[in-house]
Amino acid sequence: MGSIVVIGEQVRLRTIDTVTGEALTELAVRGIYDPSWQPFGVPWTDDAPDEMRRALPTFYASTIHSAVPERWELPMAVEHEGDLIGFAKIQASDISASGRFSTGSWLGLAFQGRGLGTQVRRACLAAGFKGLGAQSAHTQANANNAASLGVTRKLEYLASGHFELEIRGEPMTKLEFTMQREHWREEVWREDFTLLGFEPFRTFLGLSVEP
Ligand SMILES: CC(C)(COP(=O)(O)OP(=O)(O)OC[C@H]1O[C@@H](n2cnc3c(N)ncnc32)[C@H](O)[C@@H]1OP(=O)(O)O)[C@@H](O)C(=O)NCCC(=O)NCCS
Incomplete structure (x- = not known):
């Protein structure tokens, strides 16, 4: 797939390599949210730290x-002012x-609530819409x-559906949202993201036309 970088004024996203995968795991072990609740459908953060250290770097590498072309995920490390702050x-x-x-992200607890999650989402949107020409x-x-709903509301996505699931044995509603290219x-x-490595990525995906 090659290396991808999305550079913005506040956040920089880049493809995860082995060293970054291990550093991201340590960030996740330090905490992503109050452990009294669980935001993820797959509750990987409920695992013990040693299990996370065993599984996460391998998960990132195998995902890449x-x-x-028919089905892919591009996991990226998020940096802010030179610090590793999260995942997208x-x-x-x-x-x-x-x-x-689709997009997804998490930040280390210390970096949340400062507008950075919104910038990460904007970087992901730039990657998909500008980098890949998505609709x-x-x-x-x-x-x-x-x-997460705050970021989605701020960028004015449209509600597109919902479904029910169980998290930690309790019923939960998952809300779905969409944003059109227009x-x-x-x-x-706002022309504030530089995208690197997207041409070979588009070729890999069979999206040869410049968006
Ligand atoms: C979800 C997440 C990526 C959002 O990033 P963030 O940097 O915390 O969010 P921002 O600071 O950009 O906030 C965006 C909006 O949401 C609001 N918001 C943020 N945290 C909030 C909270 N806990 N309660 C209510 N509103 C909140 C902000 O006020 C802001 O809106 P405003 O500018 O109109 O005031 C981050 O909180 C996170 O990693 N959470 C844990 C993992 C997770 O839930 N991942 C998503 C799974 S779907």
Whole structure:
């Protein structure tokens, strides 16, 4: 897939290598949220630190290596002023046919609530819409995840559905949102992200036309 970098004024996203995967794991071990609740559908942060240290770096590497044009995830490390502060990903199935991609992210606790999550989401949107020429972006959050929903509200996504799931044995509603390319171009994009490595990525995905 090659190396991808998205450079903004406040955040820099880049493909995860082995060393970064280990550093990201330590950031996650230090805490992503109050352990009394769980924002993720797959509750990987409930694992013991040693299990996270065993599983996470391998998970990042295998996610990158198992990518095929029909179905891929691009996990990226997020930096702010030279510090590693979190994780972001874009992913898609059949993007060449659907024009659709999804985003996800987390920040270390110390870096939350300062507007950086919004900048990370904007960087992911730039990657998908500008870097890959996508037509729509999608995101999901648990109904009780005020911070993630705050980012989604701020960027004015449209509600597109919901489904029920169980988290820690309790019922939870997952809310779904979408953003069309026109909204991104008119309301979100501000020419403030530099994208590197997207041409080979587009070729890998069969998206050979410059967006
Ligand atoms: C979700 C997450 C990435 C958001 O990043 P963030 O840097 O904390 O969010 P921001 O500071 O950019 O805030 C965006 C908006 O949400 C609001 N917000 C942030 N945290 C909030 C909270 N706990 N409660 C209510 N609103 C909140 C902010 O006020 C802001 O809106 P405003 O500018 O209109 O005031 C981050 O909080 C995080 O990593 N959380 C834990 C992991 C997680 O939940 N990941 C997402 C899974 S779907």
